[in-house]
Amino acid sequence: MDNSLSGKTALVTGGSRGIGKAIVRALYGAGARVIVAAREPKTLIRAAKEIGEIICVPVDVRRDVKKLFRYVDRLDILVNNAGGMEHFGSFETTSLAAWKSTFELNLWSAVEVTRAALPHLRRSNGCIVNIASDVGRRPFDMGPDYCAAKAALINLTRYLAAELAPVRVNAVCPGPVVTGPWGAAAIRKAAARTLAGRTGRPEEVASAVLFAVKCGYLSGAVCGVDGGSVRTP
Amino acid sequence: MMPKVVLVTGGSRGNGAAIARVFAAAGYRVAVNYRTSRADAEAVAETFGGVAVKGDVGKDAEALVAGVVKKLGRLDVLVNNAGASDRAAWTDDLDAVTDDLWDRILETDLRGTFRCCRAAARVMRKGKGNGKIINVTSIPALTGEREGIVYSIAKAGVLGMTKSLAMLLAPRIQVNCMALGSIETRWVEWLPPALRNSYASAIPVGRFGRPEEVGELALFLASSDWVTGQTYVLDGGEARV
Numbered sequence: 001m002d003n004s005l006s007g008k009t010a011l012v013t014g015g016s017r018g019i020g021k022a023i024v025r026a027l028y029g030a031g032a033r034v035i036v037a038a039r040e041p042k043t044l045i046r047a048a049k050e051i052g053e054i055i056c057v058p059v060d061v062r063r064d065v066k067k068l069f070r071y072v073d074r075l076d077i078l079v080n081n082a083g084g085m086e087h088f089g090s091f092e093t094t095s096l097a098a099w100k101s102t103f104e105l106n107l108w109s110a111v112e113v114t115r116a117a118l119p120h121l122r123r124s125n126g127c128i129v130n131i132a133s134d135v136g137r138r139p140f141d142m143g144p145d146y147c148a149a150k151a152a153l154i155n156l157t158r159y160l161a162a163e164l165a166p167v168r169v170n171a172v173c174p175g176p177v178v179t180g181p182w183g184a185a186a187i188r189k190a191a192a193r194t195l196a197g198r199t200g201r202p203e204e205v206a207s208a209v210l211f212a213v214k215c216g217y218l219s220g221a222v223c224g225v226d227g228g229s230v231r232t233p
Numbered sequence: 234m235m236p237k238v239v240l241v242t243g244g245s246r247g248n249g250a251a252i253a254r255v256f257a258a259a260g261y262r263v264a265v266n267y268r269t270s271r272a273d274a275e276a277v278a279e280t281f282g283g284v285a286v287k288g289d290v291g292k293d294a295e296a297l298v299a300g301v302v303k304k305l306g307r308l309d310v311l312v313n314n315a316g317a318s319d320r321a322a323w324t325d326d327l328d329a330v331t332d333d334l335w336d337r338i339l340e341t342d343l344r345g346t347f348r349c350c351r352a353a354a355r356v357m358r359k360g361k362g363n364g365k366i367i368n369v370t371s372i373p374a375l376t377g378e379r380e381g382i383v384y385s386i387a388k389a390g391v392l393g394m395t396k397s398l399a400m401l402l403a404p405r406i407q408v409n410c411m412a413l414g415s416i417e418t419r420w421v422e423w424l425p426p427a428l429r430n431s432y433a434s435a436i437p438v439g440r441f442g443r444p445e446e447v448g449e450l451a452l453f454l455a456s457s458d459w460v461t462g463q464t465y466v467l468d469g470g471e472a473r474v
Contacts, residue, residue, distance in 0.1 A: 161470035165437030168470065175459075195403035195461055204459040211453040217414075217442040218450070219470030228403060228462035231396040233375070233474055 004214060006031035009074050013061050013113055014082030016043040018179030019131065022202030023079055025051050026210045032077065037061055037068050061109040065116050075120035077213050080110035080153075081131040085146045094145050102145035107152050118164070127168040127219075129212050130157050131205075134175040134226040137233070140193070154222055161220030168219040170212040174205045175226025194227030238305045239455070240298065242266040242290050242349060243315030245273035247418035248369070248447045252312050255448030256455070257281035264301040266290070266315065290315045290345030298352035310365040310455045311353040313391075317341040318419060325380045335383055342387035343394075350398055350408070357406050364406040365455045368395050370464065372414050372472045392464060399462030407461035409454045414468020416442040437470030 010027045014020040016038035024047065028034045034054045038044045041058040048054050059068045061082050083106040087098045110130060121128065135143070136150025150173075157171040176190030177200040191198050208225040212218055224230055239256045243249040244265035254277070257263045263283035267274035274285035284304055288297030290313075302308050317338045324330070350366055357364025373381055374388035395410040402408055415421065415432060421441055424432060433440050450467050454460060466472060 158473040161473055162437055165470055166439050168438065195400055196459055197404045200459045204457060207457060208453070208460070211449070215446055215449050215453075215467070217438060217446040217467055217469050218465075219438055220468070220473040221466045223465055224463040225457070225460050226463075227459050228399050228407075231399065231462035231464075233464065 002029060003031040005077070008032045008076040009035065010077035010079065010213075011035045011037065011072060011075055011113075011117065012079040012081055013037045013109070014084075015079075016040060016047045019174060019177055019202045019205050020079075020081040021047050021051070022206035023081060023131075023209050024054060026203070026206040027077065027079075027213070028052055028054060030210060035071060037082070061113055062104050065109075065112045068113070069116045072117070072120065074124060075117055076124045076126040078114065078117045078121060078126070078128045079131065079209060080113055080128065082109055083131065083150075085143055087145060088142050090142060091144045094143075099145045103149050103152075106146065106149035107156070110153060111156070114160070118167075121164070121167045125166055127213055128160065128164075128170070129209050130154075130169070130171045131209070132157070132171045132173045132222070134173050134224060134230040137173055137222065137224065138230045157222065158220050165219070168216070170218055170220070171222045172205060172208045172212060173222060173224045173226060173230070175200055175224070175229040177202055177205060193229045195229070196227030198227065200225065200227055235307070236260055236262050237309040238262045238264065238301070238307050239310040239312060240264045240266060240286075240301045240308060240353070241312045241314055242297075242345075243268075245270035245277060245285075248413070248416060248444045249312075249314040250277045251444030252314060252448040252451045253277055253283060254281065255445060255452050256310070257283055259452055261310070262305050264305060266297060268315070289341075290349050291340035294345060294348035295352045298349065298356060302356055307360060308353055308356045308364070309360070309362065310367065311349060312367045312369075312451050313346040313349050314369050315341060315345060316369065320423060322384050323381050323423075327382070330383055338383045339387050339390075342384070343390040346391055347394055350394070354398075354402055354406060358402075363458050364402075366398065366402075366406060366408040367451050367454050368408070368410045370395075370410050370412045372412060372466070372468055372474075375412060375464075375466070375474045376472055395464065396462050403461065407454075407458060409460060409462070410464045411447065411450050411454070412464050412466045412468070413447060414442060414466070414471045416444060416447055418444060435471070436468070440469065442467060442469055
């Protein structure tokens with residue numbers, strides 16, 4: 001059994017389902033004590049029943065960061081996973097309100113959680129993993145707000161790797177992973193974007209996160225886990 | 234189930250030896266390739282019951298790969314670690330870049346890597362499971378470097394090769410690249426001691442990387458069927474590219 005993270009405390013935002021839940025499972029499986037923040041108490045409790053003794057904090061990281069950190073006593077690992085694509089429009093059809101909402105969910109929440117986590121991470125000489133996206137490295141044909149927010153998160157990762165050192169900061173960029181009710185056509189289109197010819201599994205992303213947490217020389221790195229959909233930096 | 238087989242080129246010391254050890258500890262059967270350092274390669278292989286295999290990747294890649302398959306029965310992972318590591322290549326004098334130097338570096342770092350990839354791909358395509366190819370490049374290939382221009386050219390070639398091969402060999406063979414920063418190998422020993430500390434303190438993590446950490450990255454890349462065509466930078470946060 002892997003016990004390499006025994007004695008470490010991790011916080012995963014958006015950890016009750018999809019990729020986040022797989023990350024929680026991987027960290028917990030490696031022996032870490034895991035605090036999980038997610039919006040919906042019911043899915044959070046369901047995740048805990050599946051995974052084990054995780055610490056569940058039902059909060060919305062867009063507004064309740066202070067409340068979340070009442071439950072954080074120490075921290076070695078922060079995974080900024082909360083995020084998502086809310087709009088699928090073109091640039092012309094994406095309103096400023098939509099842009100703001102996307103940045104709030106995908107970038108500002110990570111900024112706020114990171115600010116709150118920083119004193120803990122400095123004390124523990126810890127690490128941060130930001131979950132970005134392959135479309136943050138190379139945009140696809142819709143959702144300019146989401147592509148730009150994830151690109152900003154990637155650039156922020158590289159920035160923070162210098163300023164927060166020796167705290168390590170890395171990004172993991174998943175390609176298409178089916179975690180919600182996608183239609184068959186959307187899945188086909190997403191799979192065609194990859195060299196693997198298939199969409200990814202949450203566990204495949206989680207194993208990259210686990211590697212980024214464990215490898216002490218990895219910092220400022222942008223780790224693509226996307227079936228080869230994006231091959232540029 | 235038969236254990237998987239990995240071939241690590243340039244495995245007699247430094248990163249190659251560490252990669253070999255990490256794979257062996259993870260249960261792989263390991264072929265440790267060497268060109269001239271037979272005793273070193275045998276000593277590495279002996280610690281975990283691997284085999285040392287002779288071969289110059291720039292000249293006899295095909296025979297090298299065939300030899301590994303003959304000895305160990307299969308090939309699942311190729312780590313193209315062999316590099317010329319030629320001290321003469323570290324110069325900012327363009328006129329010192331002779332045709333001879335150019336040929337020496339590119340023969341090993343670029344053509345040798347390509348020929349090993351091609352030879353391994355032939356074997357992996359016939360095998361049942363997925364194959365993995367892991368190449369080694371370096372930060373100068375991404376950022377440029379005042380010293381070591383031939384080296385940066387060769388390693389930039391490896392970057393392009395990695396992406397093209399990832400496309401060509403998909404979906405059964407995953408091809409990725411490790412872009413290494415300052416790892417504690419011979420090049421660190423070449424640095425004047427006074428420079429070493431200032432180099433290390435310029436790295437956000439505050440130290441040089443350990444060869445074992447390169448091994449961990451290689452092992453991760455060998456473990457994933459959904460990571461391909463990627464360049465993973467391992468440099469302690471130095472380049473941030």
